[in-house]
Amino acid sequence: MLDIKVEKTQCPKEKPAKDDPLLFGTIFTDHMFVMDYEEGRGWYDPRIVPYTDLTLSPAATIFHYGQGVFEGLKAYNSESGNVNLFRPDMNAKRSNRSSDRLCIPEIPEEDYIQAIEQLVALDKDWIPDEPDHSLYIRPFIIGTDPFLGLKTSRYYKFIIILSPVGPYYPEGLDPVSIWIEDDYVRAVRGGIGEAKTGGNYAASILSQVKAHDEGYSQVLWLDGVERKYIEEVGAMNIFFKIDGKVVTPKLNGSILPGITRDSVIQLCKEWGYEVEEKRISIDEIYEAHKAGLLEEVWGTGTAAVISPVGKFRWGDEVMQVKDGGIGELSHKLYDTVSGIQLGKIKDNHGWIVEIK
Amino acid sequence: MLDIKVEKTQCPKEKPAKDDPLLFGTIFTDHMFVMDYEEGRGWYDPRIVPYTDLTLSPAATIFHYGQGVFEGLKAYNSESGNVNLFRPDMNAKRSNRSSDRLCIPEIPEEDYIQAIEQLVALDKDWIPDEPDHSLYIRPFIIGTDPFLGLKTSRYYKFIIILSPVGPYYPEGLDPVSIWIEDDYVRAVRGGIGEAKTGGNYAASILSQVKAHDEGYSQVLWLDGVERKYIEEVGAMNIFFKIDGKVVTPKLNGSILPGITRDSVIQLCKEWGYEVEEKRISIDEIYEAHKAGLLEEVWGTGTAAVISPVGKFRWGDEVMQVKDGGIGELSHKLYDTVSGIQLGKIKDNHGWIVEIK
Structure with missing residues (x-):
């Protein structure tokens, strides 16, 4: 002590x-x-x-x-x-x-x-x-x-x-637009990507500026080796709901192990969803989108808790997620995690530490 | 002004x-x-x-x-x-x-x-x-x-x-030993490797500590994608003299563009050496070593000017460069560059700026 x-x-x-x-x-x-x-x-x-x-x-x-x-x-x-x-x-x-x-x-x-x-x-x-x-x-x-x-x-x-x-979304939960970065790289296996250290953020500023200039609010990073596997979004982890199943990139050494990410995985499993942590290629997401199976996309992080994603830009393609609105599961996750944090919902996980 | x-x-x-x-x-x-x-x-x-x-x-x-x-x-x-x-x-x-x-x-x-x-x-x-x-x-x-x-x-x-x-080598030019890092990665294409920024050095500390613990003074970095192409050494660029020819990794976006590197390339060319900037795999160096064609290896940087390399460790292999001593060309480069810097040798390149 x-x-x-x-x-x-x-x-x-x-x-x-x-x-x-x-x-x-x-x-x-x-x-x-x-x-x-x-x-x-x-x-x-x-x-x-x-x-x-x-x-x-x-x-x-x-x-x-x-x-x-x-x-x-x-x-x-x-x-x-x-x-x-x-x-x-x-x-x-x-x-x-x-x-x-x-x-x-x-x-x-x-x-x-x-x-x-x-x-x-x-x-x-x-x-x-x-x-x-x-x-x-x-x-x-x-x-x-x-x-x-x-x-x-x-x-x-x-x-x-x-x-x-103040609240991250003063006007209520609002879907973000995401720029898929296929030029610059944030981190690579063997590097410092899973550490929360300045160098990773320094590496990301230029893409963030470019995405903003194009009217997108966040950058989605692909892996540094093959440049096709999804890593994370801006300062958040990312989740997809595809044909009823929840998928998120597996922690691989270059992805930040998010605490909201961990909490969301636990909640989804408890709610009966199949949750898979795996290597996800951007093509897989594109195919799911084309087939009408990409039901929800959201980011997780301390600042926003849950950030529903409304659309992606990948090269010349713009993919809109469903109607560009907020998915049901995203909303439930936001309400539940922030509800637990604010003491509106009972904490059954031992996640809350009350300050004496 | x-x-x-x-x-x-x-x-x-x-x-x-x-x-x-x-x-x-x-x-x-x-x-x-x-x-x-x-x-x-x-x-x-x-x-x-x-x-x-x-x-x-x-x-x-x-x-x-x-x-x-x-x-x-x-x-x-x-x-x-x-x-x-x-x-x-x-x-x-x-x-x-x-x-x-x-x-x-x-x-x-x-x-x-x-x-x-x-x-x-x-x-x-x-x-x-x-x-x-x-x-x-x-x-x-x-x-x-x-x-x-x-x-x-x-x-x-x-x-x-x-x-x-003081002088980098108080006892005179001294060959260094180098640990070839095949676990951690310093930088990758699309990242910040060619920028002189803290994040690249932060990423390199752990390997440097490991190499020191093993009795090696510097780390040689391989590329982040295939982990077989040579990038740079600690805080230096690296050169090889193989069968009479001078080769050094080509600037590829993840290698720091050294000023001593640039000067050494110019001098070698003027002295009649064939100089090739290209992608060099570690296997190529190993083969040249086995064939007895790896004549000299040296690093270039502001601190040491020229650092002759005496041996490499790659996994379980230890490659000694010739007799582990200082090569003739390495020595001539050191004497020439430091001679120009100290005003002992005439500067024909417009490299020296005298302070008024």
């Missing part, structure tokens, strides 16, 4: 107004968690301090060699008046797996979760008291060694910041 | 002692160059200031999404008493190409070079007055937007720092 030193702010910030649209990731709360690491000493000095800028050497590893990982989860005001976290143990585990790939020292899972809980408990008044609002939690670890040599950093900082956010 | 504001340090640091081993990238000079970028305003406020820590929002893009690029080059005290840069225009061009891939705004080449020249001129007393010493120059650009949304940063900093360095 960490002995977290707490220094409360002397000048609390003004909280956003009730009608503030709370654009994702722009406003931060009064406090942040910080813990340092030094080679030979381990993680030390866990503390909660007033939210403030970081001061780092211009030679720090993260500025040059990308040695960093991050996570994303949310805290919700539940119906019963508690504050809920959704499966934070999964974030702690995934963070350590990302760290292993990047040669960053692990953080004990219970310490990782305790740090989140204690920070959220202190700043819980920042969770907006509006429907479908939440507090986005961003834990991240960065190499801070003031050394330009190409080697593992000897120093790290583990930091958690919090940002109040 | 930039109007660079100069604020000189009030407390110059003590320069390293004559016998300081000057471990690469650990000591920094008195000043640094900084220029800011804001969307809609462009690059502004170019300035030289005392070397100091950076202060950034914990939400800054570079800490989460890896949007950054860097370069590396050196300033040398020449025989004639001048300070030499080696082909800085190539760094400026490559930096802009890296920026294009990462959606970072370009910097006019002449501004990029001017910033380097003016900073080095101010801190030129930091170039150690010892044989084969130099001043390592690290220009880098980082996204600094205090925003967690997944999009291009609206703010950037272009920074240049300087670090005095």
